[in-house]
Amino acid sequence: MNELLRSIPPSYFGSTMARELETGDLPLLNLAVGIPDGDTPEGVLRTVAASVYQPENQKYGVFRGKQSFKQAIIQFYQDHYDVVLDEDNIAILYGTKSGLVQFPMTFIEPGEGVYLPNPGYPDYPAGVKLARGLVYDLPLLKENDFLPDYDALDREELDNARLMYLNYPSNPLGAVATKDFFNDTVARFKDTRTKIVHDFAYAPFAFDRRHPSILESDKNLECAMEVYSLSKGFNMSGFRVGFAVGNKEMVESINVYQDHTQTGMWGVLQDAATEALRHESDMLDHQNDKFKKRSARVETSFKNMGIPLNPVKGGIFGWVSVPPGFDGESFTDFLLKEASILVTPGIPFGSLGRNFIRISLAVEDDVLTSVIERFDRIKYLWQ
Numbered sequence: 405m406n407e408l409l410r411s412i413p414p415s416y417f418g419s420t421m422a423r424e425l426e427t428g429d430l431p432l433l434n435l436a437v438g439i440p441d442g443d444t445p446e447g448v449l450r451t452v453a454a455s456v457y458q459p460e461n462q463k464y465g466v467f468r469g470k471q472s473f474k475q476a477i478i479q480f481y482q483d484h485y486d487v488v489l490d491e492d493n494i495a496i497l498y499g500t501k502s503g504l505v506q507f508p509m510t511f512i513e514p515g516e517g518v519y520l521p522n523p524g525y526p527d528y529p530a531g532v533k534l535a536r537g538l539v540y541d542l543p544l545l546k547e548n549d550f551l552p553d554y555d556a557l558d559r560e561e562l563d564n565a566r567l568m569y570l571n572y573p574s575n576p577l578g579a580v581a582t583k584d585f586f587n588d589t590v591a592r593f594k595d596t597r598t599k600i601v602h603d604f605a606y607a608p609f610a611f612d613r614r615h616p617s618i619l620e621s622d623k624n625l626e627c628a629m630e631v632y633s634l635s636k637g638f639n640m641s642g643f644r645v646g647f648a649v650g651n652k653e654m655v656e657s658i659n660v661y662q663d664h665t666q667t668g669m670w671g672v673l674q675d676a677a678t679e680a681l682r683h684e685s686d687m688l689d690h691q692n693d694k695f696k697k698r699s700a701r702v703e704t705s706f707k708n709m710g711i712p713l714n715p716v717k718g719g720i721f722g723w724v725s726v727p728p729g730f731d732g733e734s735f736t737d738f739l740l741k742e743a744s745i746l747v748t749p750g751i752p753f754g755s756l757g758r759n760f761i762r763i764s765l766a767v768e769d770d771v772l773t774s775v776i777e778r779f780d781r782i783k784y785l786w787q
Contacts, residue, residue, distance in 0.1 A: 412533050416526050416752040430744035433775055435763040437748075438575070438720050442639040442694070445687050448676050455675040465668030468659055469496040473674040476681040477647055485617040493625060493649055495658035496669055500605055500633040500646035503658060504569075505531035507601065507648075510657040512537045512566045519561075519568040521552070522754035523576055523723075525603065528569055540565060543756060546714075550579035554592055568593070571603040573615060573718025576753050576762040578699075580612075580718040586621035593627050599654055600628040605646075606719035608637030608688045611696045615718055619650055629654040636720065637688050638680045645669070645677045695720055698765045698772060705776045709783040722763045723750075727785035732761050743778045 455461055474491050481487045497503035505527055508518055514536035520528045521542045532539050540561045544550040552570075570589070572581035593600060602618040622628040629650035635641035648658055680687065699716035706713040706724070714723040724747075726735040732749035739745040739761075748764075750757025765772070 408534065408536070412530050415530070416748075430778070432744050432746060433767070433771055433778070434746045435748075435767065435775065436746045438636070438764045438766050439641055440636055440639045440691075440720075441766050441768055442691065444639045444643075445680065445683075447683055448638070448640065448679050451679040452672055452676050455672040458671065458675075461671030461675070465671045465674070467663055467666070467668050469494070469669060470671060470674045470678070473678045476678045477649065480681045480684065481617070481619070481649060485620050487617060487619045487623070487649075489649055492652055493655055495648040495655045495662070496674070497631070497646040497648055497658075498666065498669060499644035500603070500631050500635070501527060502644075503631055503646065503648055504528065504601070504603060505534075506661065507654075507658060508532050508535040508537055508567060510661040511535075511599075511654065515564075516566040517561055517564045519552075519557075519565055519598075520754075521569060521571055521574070523574075523750060523757040523760075524569065524571060524754055525575055526752040537566070538564070541754075542568065544574070544577065544579070545756075550574060550577050551581060551585055554589075562598070565598045567599055567601060569601045569603065570618070571605070573606040573609060575606065575719060576721050576748070576750070576757070576760075577723050578714055578716035578719050578721055580610075580615060583616040583620060586616055586618045589618070590621045590627060594622070596627075598627075599651065601654075602628060602630045604630050605633040606636060607632060608692055609695050609718050609720055610692060611699055612717055622650070625651050627651060634677055634680055637691050638684075639691070640676070640680065643673055643676060645673050695765060698769070701772065702763075702765060702776070706779070709780055709786075711779060711783055711786055716765070720765045722765065724761050724763060726759050726761060730785075731758055735761055743782060745775065745778055 474494050477494055478489045481489050508531045512535050517538040517540045518532045519540045519542040521544050523544060529539050542552050544552060589600060600618060607615055617630055618628045619630055629648055631646065631648045633646040648655055702722055703713060703716060712725040716722055726732055732751050736747055736749040739747055748762040750760030750762060
């Protein structure tokens, strides 16, 4: 392992999922990881079963993906967001985490800055550090609806910033962005060197209104790239399929990098993803309805218990303030030992998460019932 790789802290989720847990006497309730709890749609599984036997899928595939998959992506964005894409606006990803972490290595020069949301996904910084870039803080505060205040950013950092990462619906906050916000973002940055990466992993989970794509505000694809995942909305997390769409320069940097590091995604995975995108309506509607009911149930229950939970306007996570006398890490230990509940402390998501925990709603309804019951027993901690 070289010095650069040693300089990056261990992946929080990698270490959490591997470690042995000291729990209390009750059965463990795992709310730490957002792995969808539903089954992959039957139509997708049938496609996989048939596609394995296709001779073309038993050989090296086309480096930049099947045309059928890319055409399904084009149609999906046309239908959902009225965004017109060409094939050279698309990069197929071997899981969106890989794309998001690797992208700075393909795009920025050493010493250039990348704004990352705080709180935000813990693995974003690794890609910036591997690219020998500078991590710039993009604070997301409640008083600004967890949207960045661009006017408050440091002028020197802005001048040196090559990228800015956004993520709405937010992991971990459950906050959402409006089209007006994206309009303002594009207007501010389209004539600058700073390009925008929008992590749209939780796009299907829209509880009040449809979530806008940033590309709706960047119709000419001048300054933004959006990263879309099939893991959450389609219950396909094990398939490791996603895609990046948008600005040609940004997308091409991913494609060139993958030309040299990959030999084409397995055709079966692409056929499965194509089937999902072509028959997405029933799948996404069912998934959204399920999590809408869960978020409403948890919000109501926590409010009645007097436990401060940030409103879950989108996505699959709840962001909870810890009781007085705790920080996120100490309260995570308390919950594990006293209530056998595994949650994620807020600190891996950034300095603004120090006094919070994140809970996942990606658990079955009976598990959610037990979670609420166990939190009810310790609600006195907040009072």
